[in-house]
Amino acid sequence: MPRVIQKGLSDDELVQFLQRLQSIGQDFWQRNWRESMALPEDLPLHDHEAITRFLLLRTLLNQQGDTNKVRELVRALFAAFKRQLLDEPLKVVSQFYEVLAVFYRVGGEKGAKIYRVGALGGIKPLSLFLYRFAAFAFFISGLDRLLYEIVEDKLQQGVHNLWAFFRDDPILNGGWVGNDPKAVRMLTNWLIWLFGAIWRKVDVNLEDTLMVVDGHVDKVFCRAGAVKTVVYEPQRPFIIVAKDIRSGIETLVKGAPQAIPMFVDEGAFTIAMNWCFETQPNCAECPIRTACLAGRGSDEHLRWSAYRQNLP
Ligand code: SF4
Known part of the structure; x- marks a missing residue:
């Protein structure tokens, strides 16, 4: 180069x-963090587990997408499926025609308002959505304890532990784009902010973000x-x-x-x-x-x- x-x-x-x-x-962060995360109005901030899961889905879907449209999409998915989207995503998978209806309603006939795939050699917007949603559903379904607790533990051990946990998970690895996904960095920062500044669960030095x-x-x-x-x-x-x-x-x-x-x-x-x-x-x-x-x-x-x- x-x-x-x-x-x-x-x-x-x-x-x-x-x-x-x-x-x-x-x-900007202090005024807009909630809007940036696209947290739905009816998802209470004190519901730590639901918020943590929602942000994972939000960041998975955000990759290569139009950020405003992805915000609209995750909010629309939550409006359609409520807590089931976060608690039992495999049950949502079993109603996938309804998921598709939400996807096309937000993304247009082919989903191209969400993912513009012109340079990606024939890959369809729906394909990008599918593998990311599947990674989320499989990962959540495989958890043997609360994700919120895992995040708290990792964060206690340091920012890099949390970052590596999401980046290197064998299932999520199939949902991330690239070896050092920007989406994981974004998710890590969001969780540091919530667990530190908002929920006051972990004392994190923001210089480590x-x-x-x-x-x-x-x-x-x-x-x-x-x-x-x-x-x-x-x-x-x-x-x-x-x-x-x-x-x-x-x-x-x-x-x-x-x-x-x-x-x-x-x-x-x-x-x-x-x-x-x-x-x-x-x-x-x-x-x-x-x-x-x-x-x-x-x-x-x-x-x-x-x-x-x-x-x-
Ligand atoms: S180049 Fe960009 S950052 Fe520099 S002054 Fe112009 S607008 Fe601002």
């Missing part, structure tokens, strides 16, 4: 950049100059190769004093969704403009994009 070494932020500028992202991300680092987060780091070595696609110059940059960003954030990875990650994602668009980013109104080299006028930095060709 081609790569370039670009001008980077100074040490002081980098600290300022991360602090601003963290502040934006923390604010994980970066999710999707392509949009990568893009903000590259445009800002926080990433100096940028790897990009050979066929489509200036589209960054997110997976080759992710670990560098995670190491960078982990090494910054008092940085909280999940808030920094959320902050960068918020910037990407509201100002740092693929084409025509709104630098003039971006709240981190002074901490970003592209925002300060560097076209060399501004050219990077996550998914769409963004020729200068």
Whole structure:
């Protein structure tokens, strides 16, 4: 893969950049965590087991999906099947025509509003939904104790134990996408937040949380100059190769004093969704403009994009 070494932020500028992202991300998280998780109104927050199971289904289905549509889908599934969806998902499997009705109602005739599968070589949206739902149903049915208790135990032993538990489970492994699924990182952060800040069951240091680092987060780091070595696609110059940059960003954030990875990650994602668009980013109104080299006028930095060709 081609790569370039670009001008980077100074040490002081980098600290300022991360602090601003963290502040934006923390604010967003505290106001929106419930909506991000798509928790149904009639699923009580004190029902720890149900919430934990719901979030597992939510993250499995979220992979490669349109996030807003996946939120709608999991809420619609819960509205249709209520607690049975979470308590006895194999019984829900036995009513699968009703599940399909919900899937197509939310996702359109072929489910393509939920999963856009154009680049996936003939795989259907329904196929993506089926194997993820099956992984959830089989995993829940095989539990010999409450999932909530397992999560609490794992978390007591450290964030990495919880992360590895979900990532490496032999059944869930069939439902995750890739070897280091972003969805597992998202699930781990959500559970840390609930078990620590909301339910106060486990004392977790938020500095141990994980970066999710999707392509949009990568893009903000590259445009800002926080990433100096940028790897990009050979066929489509200036589209960054997110997976080759992710670990560098995670190491960078982990090494910054008092940085909280999940808030920094959320902050960068918020910037990407509201100002740092693929084409025509709104630098003039971006709240981190002074901490970003592209925002300060560097076209060399501004050219990077996550998914769409963004020729200068
Ligand atoms: S200043 Fe511009 S390039 Fe930098 S993060 Fe904001 S929108 Fe993106």
